[in-house]
Amino acid sequence: MVDLEKIKPKIKKLAEKYNLSLVLLFGSQASGKTHSQSDVDLAFLTAVSMSLKNIAEMQDDFSETLKLEKIEMIALNGAHPFLLKQAAIKGRALYEKESSLFAKFKIYAFKRFMEAKPLLDLRRLSLEKFLQKT
Numbered sequence: 001m002v003d004l005e006k007i008k009p010k011i012k013k014l015a016e017k018y019n020l021s022l023v024l025l026f027g028s029q030a031s032g033k034t035h036s037q038s039d040v041d042l043a044f045l046t047a048v049s050m051s052l053k054n055i056a057e058m059q060d061d062f063s064e065t066l067k068l069e070k071i072e073m074i075a076l077n078g079a080h081p082f083l084l085k086q087a088a089i090k091g092r093a094l095y096e097k098e099s100s101l102f103a104k105f106k107i108y109a110f111k112r113f114m115e116a117k118p119l120l121d122l123r124r125l126s127l128e129k130f131l132q133k134t
Contacts, residue, residue: 024091039070
């Protein structure tokens with residue numbers, strides 16, 4: 001399990017270096033349900049989009065600085081509404097550029113999910129019908 005108090009100051013420096021607005025811990029590390037193969041899932045928001053190359057470089061930097069081998073960085077900018085909802089519900093804020101940014105993100109995530117829910121439900125029903133036919 002990751003010691004959050006130990007890594008928060010390092011997360012702050014890295015977030016400022018990469019101009020991140022919000023960094024969340026989520027997944028098994030946030031829920032406390034870890035095992036020997038558990039990685040560290042960090043979700044982030046940026047003011048401007050980042051290329052995959054820049055995200056990979058940032059992930060390497062986070063891994064090296066935090067001394068964590070298994071780390072996955074997930075951009076929340078443009079993420080699927082279900083992922084946004086999961087990050088909002090289960091995420092733990094490690095860094096906020098502005099106070100209450102995580103609270104604002106939660107509102108945004110739930111709004112996006114509720115807007116997408118009818119389409120997600122329709123897709124689920126469509127898949128269920130297809131599977132019943134086969």
